[in-house]
Amino acid sequence: MIEKELQKKENPLFSLIFNILFPVIILRNGSEWLTKLLLTLFGESWYKETEIVNDIPSIVFLIALLFPLIYFFIDLQKTRNINFISIIGFVNVLLTGGIGVFGSRLGLSRNWFILKEGLLPMSIGVLLIFYARYKPKSFNSILLNNAIFDLEKIHGSLSDQGEHELDRSTRTAGYHLIAGFFISSLIQFVLASFIVVSDPGDENFNKEVSTMTWVSYLAVMVPTMVVLGKGFWGLMNDIERITKLDKEEFMKG
Numbered sequence: 001m002i003e004k005e006l007q008k009k010e011n012p013l014f015s016l017i018f019n020i021l022f023p024v025i026i027l028r029n030g031s032e033w034l035t036k037l038l039l040t041l042f043g044e045s046w047y048k049e050t051e052i053v054n055d056i057p058s059i060v061f062l063i064a065l066l067f068p069l070i071y072f073f074i075d076l077q078k079t080r081n082i083n084f085i086s087i088i089g090f091v092n093v094l095l096t097g098g099i100g101v102f103g104s105r106l107g108l109s110r111n112w113f114i115l116k117e118g119l120l121p122m123s124i125g126v127l128l129i130f131y132a133r134y135k136p137k138s139f140n141s142i143l144l145n146n147a148i149f150d151l152e153k154i155h156g157s158l159s160d161q162g163e164h165e166l167d168r169s170t171r172t173a174g175y176h177l178i179a180g181f182f183i184s185s186l187i188q189f190v191l192a193s194f195i196v197v198s199d200p201g202d203e204n205f206n207k208e209v210s211t212m213t214w215v216s217y218l219a220v221m222v223p224t225m226v227v228l229g230k231g232f233w234g235l236m237n238d239i240e241r242i243t244k245l246d247k248e249e250f251m252k253g
Contacts, residue, residue: 027210030060104201118189125181176231
């Protein structure tokens with residue numbers, strides 16, 4: 001049923017539920033729920049004798065991460081396309097899962113999670129800088145693509161000089177995207193440093209990651225959307241100026 005609903009069109013509400021709400025609730029309450037379930041099913045004596053009690057935080061962390069993974073694969077099946085944002089989300093889930101599930105066994109401290117939070121968006125920003133330098137057409141296509149714009153109509157309205165102006169405008173908008181990733185990197189690093197104070201394997205680590213998940217979503221979304229929105233709005237205005245077309249004529253949807 002969920003899959004059929006998602007196949008109609010991507011629903012932001014489903015994305016928030018699977019990627020934010022469910023993981024946050026499970027990370028915050030999962031250890032208590034799982035402990036009660038095991039005690040009910042197997043009894044207190046079994047619970048105390050088995051070593052599973054030491055693995056409960058890691059098990060809960062794994063369960064919480066299943067939801068964004070499920071959403072990723074459902075969305076992949078629906079769209080038959082892996083986009084840039086999907087790849088970022090998938091890599092982030094894998095790294096977070098690796099630290100949360102195996103961190104205690106590998107002796108990893110909270111610093112690994114903090115570094116991951118800061119370095120992942122920074123790495124993407126650096127990658128985009130190289131993309132802009134060495135593969136400008138591919139870089140421009142991140143923002144200027146057929147999913148958003150009627151490229152045939154846009155390019156059909158441009159002279160050679162107009163094409164050069166469009167390239168410059170698209171690159172400028174792309175730099176706003178890069179700036180958004182660096183802003184995200186700084187915010188997430190600072191937030192993780194203050195919020196996540198326990199090491200992987202600790203029950204409090206799960207709760208702190210759950211707090212980090214929703215706090216960073218709000219804290220990062222606003223400034224990055226402002227920066228990216230400014231760049232994207234500038235791109236649309238430039239296209240309108242260069243092509244002499246109205247936004248309704250070259251925008252899709």
